[in-house]
Amino acid sequence: MATDSLLISNIDHILLHEQTILSRLDQMAADIVQKYRGLDLTVLAVLNGSLIFAADLLRRIPLPLKLECLSVSSYHGGTSSTGVVTFDQLSFPEIAGRHVLIVDDILDTGRTLSAIRSRLVQESSPLSVSICVLLRKQKTRDCEVEADFAGFEIGDEFVVGYGLDFAEEYRNLPFVGVLKPEIFAAAAQTGV
Numbered sequence: 561m562a563t564d565s566l567l568i569s570n571i572d573h574i575l576l577h578e579q580t581i582l583s584r585l586d587q588m589a590a591d592i593v594q595k596y597r598g599l600d601l602t603v604l605a606v607l608n609g610s611l612i613f614a615a616d617l618l619r620r621i622p623l624p625l626k627l628e629c630l631s632v633s634s635y636h637g638g639t640s641s642t643g644v645v646t647f648d649q650l651s652f653p654e655i656a657g658r659h660v661l662i663v664d665d666i667l668d669t670g671r672t673l674s675a676i677r678s679r680l681v682q683e684s685s686p687l688s689v690s691i692c693v694l695l696r697k698q699k700t701r702d703c704e705v706e707a708d709f710a711g712f713e714i715g716d717e718f719v720v721g722y723g724l725d726f727a728e729e730y731r732n733l734p735f736v737g738v739l740k741p742e743i744f745a746a747a748a749q750t751g752v
């Protein structure tokens with residue numbers, strides 16, 4: 561929960577400035593165009609975390625593509641994963657015979673992306689499934705899953721901004737940053 565009326569005052573330091581992120585998106589988009597040129601592509605954006613990343617990335621990809629969104633919850637407040645991945649939709653979008661690029665904010669334990677990929681392959685018949693994330697945490701993953709496209713490698717620390725939240729806040733910051741330690745302490749006290 562924000563302790564100040566301005567989000568920025570709760571940030572300890574900025575990890576990735578907006579311009580750094582946007583420059584990297586230009587390169588990622590070029591790599592994606594190279595891979596999917598001439599193919600039937602569906603981009604599957606995982607909400608809410610990938611909202612801002614996907615919006616900026618897709619506007620740099622001048623290919624014909626379909627956009628679908630998937631609502632998934634895997635963190636229920638706090639900074640540690642519950643390990644439980646909940647799908648908010650009963651059915652998946654129609655992707656039979658298409659190449660699918662899953663876009664998510666961050667590859668952390670790998671549970672979310674692994675669960676999504678498994679369901680996609682089990683329930684539909686995509687021609688291929690690839691994964692694109694803004695951030696990849698350097699750590700041992702709980703599930704065997706890797707990103708085909710990754711914006712930045714970061715250490716194993718909790719980050720917010722550019723779509724990433726802490727207790728559903730901070731998604732609207734234009735950069736990726738680290739919260740002041742007292743924000744976590746205050747949230748723990750109030751039970752967020």
Ligand code: IMP
Binds near residue numbers: 634667670
């Ligand atoms: P997973 O642990 O790889 O399954 O990641 C699950 C989800 O946890 C991600 O899609 C993010 O929404 C969230 N998450 C993981 N690490 C962070 C973080 O450092 N900040 C904010 N959200 C995170």
Ligand code: MG
Binds near residue numbers: 609635724725
């Ligand atoms: Mg989240």
